[in-house]
Every structure is written in structure tokens, then in C-alpha cells.
Amino acid sequence: MAVKEFALPDLGEGLTESEIVEWHVAVGDLVTLNQPIAEVETAKAIVSLPSPVAGTIFALHAEPGSTVQVGTRIVTFELEGDAPAGGSDSNGAASVGDVSGAADDAAKGAGSEAAPAAEAAPERNAVLVGYGPAVESGKRPTRKPRKGSGAPAETELAAAEPAAETATEPVAVSQADARTKTTPPVRKLAADRGVDLTQVTGTGPEGVITRDDVLSAAETSAAGTQADDETAAGASAPAGSGTRTGVLASSRPRETRTPIKSVRKATAAAMVASAFTAPHVTEFLTIDVTRTVELVAKLKAKGTAASVLAVVAKALCIGVARNPSLNSRWDANANEIVEFGYINLGIAVATPRGLMVPNLKDADAMTMAELTEAIGDLAHNARASKATPASLNGGTISITNVGVFGIDAGTPILNPGEAAILAMGAVRKMPWEHHGEVALRDVMTLSLSFDHRLVDGEQGARFLTDVGSILNDPGTVLTMV
Known part of the structure; x- marks a missing residue:
């Protein structure tokens, strides 16, 4: 068996990073070519990331919610082949490489395997610029040129240059990460309520964490915190001291910090x-x-x-x-x-x-x-x-x-x-x-x-x-x- 590492492709349009919103696959899953494996959020849109190969998910290297730079390894695939993982084939070509393999080629003096061209676009969202299935662009209506128009010609979206990354040993995703399968709105709700998704047991299909699961966990946590606070207040608060009461005070934290991204x-x-x-x-x-x-x-x-x-x-x-x-x-x-x-x-x-x-x-x-x-x-x-x-x-x-x-x-x-x-x-x-x-x-x-x-x-x-x-x-x- 051989493994292939895949790095976050060049997003195009001047964007250099994106956030992993959700993985559609887990370690051990079989995937086909162009199968959506993740949703990534750029500064402009949420797009589906299709698999560049057919094989088995060997390791996921980024957690949902994390921001990843272009060229950073995000997933390792296990491929059908004769070469052992991390070894080389009979021709001496490296079997481990990032999306472009440029860095490995320089270090090992061997060619890299290019990601196959995509054939069918995922229906849910557009794919990343310069990677995956081609997206047909609509043609402009036939127009009569205007006098003195200095408008430049329509610029085609160019195929992105592959990004290089030094190969490292793959790291398997922990079981705690695998349990945090949920949707972006539910993940945001958990962040707002201060709920640790790794401590929540999902009741949805295939263990997906639902909105009710998060609300239930938040209520349980709030009840425990309130009991602790009341005990501490009873022991240390002076008589007649005021406490924060009301719906707003009890349901919202004193301040919430959200990463700017x-x-x-x-x-x-x-x-x-x-x-x-x-x-x-x-x-x-x-x-x-x-x-x-x-x-x-x-x-x-x-x-x-x-x-x-x-x-x-x-x-x-x-x-x-x-x-x-x-x-x-x-x-x-x-x-x-x-x-x-x-x-x-x-x-x-x-x-x-x-x-x-x-x-x-x-x-x-x-x-x-x-x-x-x-x-x-x-x-x-x-x-x-x-x-x-x-x-x-x-x-x-x-x-x-x-x-x-x-x-x-x-x-x-x-x-x-x-x-x-x-x-x-x-x-x-x-x-x-x-x-x-x-x-x-x-x-x-x-x-x-x-x-x-x-x-x-x-x-x-x-x-x-x-x-x-x-x-x-x-x-x-x-x-x-």
C-alpha cells in the first residue's frame, strides 16, 4: 500500500488561507475520485473540497474550525499499490508527497504524482479555484462595443499553481476529534454557549451532534456552575450584597471573544x-x-x-x-x-x-x-x-x-x-x-x-x-x- 498526502490547494483570487468548516469523511473511510471530503470557508464563500484520488482516509491533519494556510497538509490517503507506506516503488519514485511534491522532489530526486483532473463537480457548492472539477462560466451576452470603452477583456480564472510542503509522518486524528461531527450552525452555537463538543455525545444520525445536544449540554453546565456559584456566594458573600439577576444576566456570559477571520x-x-x-x-x-x-x-x-x-x-x-x-x-x-x-x-x-x-x-x-x-x-x-x-x-x-x-x-x-x-x-x-x-x-x-x-x-x-x-x-x- 502507498500513501499520498494532500495539501490545501491555492484558493486563487488572492486568498491564502481558509477555515475547515466540516469534514465529510473520517479516518478509515473509503472515498472515490471527486467525492466531497470537506467544506472549507474562505473569506468569500464556503466551497466543497473534492478528493483528488480514490482510496482510504489514512489521517486528517486539521480540525474543524481551524484556519489552514495554502500548501499545508490536511489529509493523507492510503492508495492501492505495491509500494509500502512511506517507501518507494520499483522506479524509486516517492510514494509520500504533498499536493505538488515539489519540495520532496528536490529532497529525494524523484518525481511526484499529480492529482488527477476532476470530472464531475459537486452539486452543493462551487469547488476551489484551480482545483477539482471545472466550473463552466457563463458567456457574456453579445454586445455592441461602446465608443471610447477602455474595458479590459474578460479574465479567465487560471489554474492554480500547486503548493509545496515538506513531507512529514502522518498523524492520525484522535477519537475525540471524530466525535465532534456536526454542522457549522451547531458548532457556532456551541462556541457561543461555551460547550466543549468533544464532551458531547451526538444523538443524530451516525452520532452527529445536534442543536438539542448542545442546548442540553449548555443547560447541564449552567446548572452545575450556578450551583457552585451559589455555594461559594453563601459561604463568602456579605449580607445584603447584590447579585446579577434576570434573564440576560443568567443566559449570557459577561463577555464573548470571537476570532476575527x-x-x-x-x-x-x-x-x-x-x-x-x-x-x-x-x-x-x-x-x-x-x-x-x-x-x-x-x-x-x-x-x-x-x-x-x-x-x-x-x-x-x-x-x-x-x-x-x-x-x-x-x-x-x-x-x-x-x-x-x-x-x-x-x-x-x-x-x-x-x-x-x-x-x-x-x-x-x-x-x-x-x-x-x-x-x-x-x-x-x-x-x-x-x-x-x-x-x-x-x-x-x-x-x-x-x-x-x-x-x-x-x-x-x-x-x-x-x-x-x-x-x-x-x-x-x-x-x-x-x-x-x-x-x-x-x-x-x-x-x-x-x-x-x-x-x-x-x-x-x-x-x-x-x-x-x-x-x-x-x-x-x-x-x-
Whole structure:
């Protein structure tokens, strides 16, 4: 028998690490080529990691919840073969190697075994960039080139270069680690409640630890702690001393510490870089959107997909066509301003993992019905941790809908690399001037933040006015296109 070590592949898109969310396999399990063996969480998405070989799981080298650097060994496979584990075959080729074997080749003077190409993609999530089954990328719609467009050609996701690691003796996973089989939400609940999963017996299928198991363990632990505290308090607390009581005091720890990683870490770095690199300017416009609300209601009554967000998205695309500086990028390395001839529209989505901004490729080529459906799919995938790295990169301008939280206006921070972001406020019934009289109308505030290096105040104001005019009277679009 021979063994093969597998290191975390290059994640692409500038990412250098990921967190092991969950192992789908255990030591001793038989796996097939491309079978999902783990879920890993990058700063952008949760993706499935398929097996590069067929064989038996010999050892797992990373625990769920741990952050692993690219090139670090994470699993060892036992393969069918004539060579003994850790030995060499008749040709002297090493039988133990990492994902690339580059370091071992230099040390042993032998070739390495390349991971076989994947044939079928797992259905649950996208695979890591540059590794596993190929993911078909959608083609852009046929478009007529715009005058003066300096848009660069679409960049293909390149195959990742393999990472090298010095081979070491495989270490088997302990039985305690094997008992912690559960799901990410349950693991988070355990962390919040201070429950040690290695001390919990799972009652789910195949011993999986469930939410009820964690809650039961938390209650047992809390009861024991409370009894100890009461005993200590009775022995040492002076008469008349106050104690913390109430639901909040008894159910929550005095403080909770959460490691900064994953989406929160990436979002923080991006926002700090954006805030201190691009000089932000924010302009506001409050408008009567009653006709837009009525239009959406009419379209829905006819069975056509429609939403106020989709109308705003369409109005934004028209506004960009009239004010192209809003759809540009400052390229400091090349000392150039890149103006895009297409719109990859970012939609800010609040997810359980934090803020994500996936984007719709060529949103300006979509009808309003197509925008409605695409925005819904985009948001669903982001919340379900199924957003692909491709959908999270390449945006040119963004929308954030703070109105869904009941907020009227704000000063949104630019998505790094973009010139503008438009925030939609809540639609409220308010007294408003209408045909010379005061009437109850649907009113919304738009907030536009832009990079003042790329967009002058006048250009930002014209863009915001164009978008506002369309929302105030959708028929106005006939005079703009």
C-alpha cells in the first residue's frame, strides 16, 4: 500500500488561507475520485473540497474550525499499490508527497504524482479555484462595443499553481476529534454557549451532534456552575450584597471573544483600505417614488417578476450610460483611469457570515424581469454560502438596500476598486407636495457615495438626478435612451 498526502490547494483570487468548516469523511473511510471530503470557508464563500484520488482516509491533519494556510497538509490517503507506506516503488519514485511534491522532489530526486483532473463537480457548492472539477462560466451576452470603452477583456480564472510542503509522518486524528461531527450552525452555537463538543455525545444520525445536544449540554453546565456559584456566594458573600439577576444576566456570559477571520476579516480589511484610499463624497436625494411602487404592483399583478430594487438597478444602469465616470476604476499601478463599457452590478447582501457583495455580470444587458430574478438568486446563494469566487469579484458599481432594515439614508463605503455605491432608503408614506397640494405619497431617500478622484460633484449630482427622475416617473426613461 502507498500513501499520498494532500495539501490545501491555492484558493486563487488572492486568498491564502481558509477555515475547515466540516469534514465529510473520517479516518478509515473509503472515498472515490471527486467525492466531497470537506467544506472549507474562505473569506468569500464556503466551497466543497473534492478528493483528488480514490482510496482510504489514512489521517486528517486539521480540525474543524481551524484556519489552514495554502500548501499545508490536511489529509493523507492510503492508495492501492505495491509500494509500502512511506517507501518507494520499483522506479524509486516517492510514494509520500504533498499536493505538488515539489519540495520532496528536490529532497529525494524523484518525481511526484499529480492529482488527477476532476470530472464531475459537486452539486452543493462551487469547488476551489484551480482545483477539482471545472466550473463552466457563463458567456457574456453579445454586445455592441461602446465608443471610447477602455474595458479590459474578460479574465479567465487560471489554474492554480500547486503548493509545496515538506513531507512529514502522518498523524492520525484522535477519537475525540471524530466525535465532534456536526454542522457549522451547531458548532457556532456551541462556541457561543461555551460547550466543549468533544464532551458531547451526538444523538443524530451516525452520532452527529445536534442543536438539542448542545442546548442540553449548555443547560447541564449552567446548572452545575450556578450551583457552585451559589455555594461559594453563601459561604463568602456579605449580607445584603447584590447579585446579577434576570434573564440576560443568567443566559449570557459577561463577555464573548470571537476570532476575527473569514468574511468579517476580509470585509474589515477591504473597508479600511477603501475608506483610507478613496476620498469619499456622499450626496442625498429624497424623491416621490409613488409611480414606481404602482408600476411594480401592476407588473406583479400581470405575473411579471418585478421589485423596487430591480427598478432602481435598471435606473442605475441607464444613469451610468449617461454618466460613465461612475462606472470606472482608479488604477494606481498603471497610472490610469479604467472606464468600463459594461456594468457588473454588485448587490450588498447581509448574510449569517457577514456582509457580501456578489455582482451580476452585464447587468445593463438585462431586462427588469431578468434583473429581479437574478438579484433574488444572487442574494439566496450568498445567504446559503453558495456564492462563487467569480460572482464576488469583478464588480464595477454597487447598490445597498438599507431600506429593508427601516433606515432612511446613510453614507455607504465604496466596495474596493469601484467608483460609486448607491444606497436605497426605506419607502415611507409621507405628506408630500403633489400637483400644488399636499398629499400622502411614497417617498424614498437615495444616498450616493463616490470616489472624488474619479467623479466630480457635478457628475455625481447628474447621475443621482437621472436615477431619481426615473424613479419619480418611470416614463422619463423614454427621453434618456
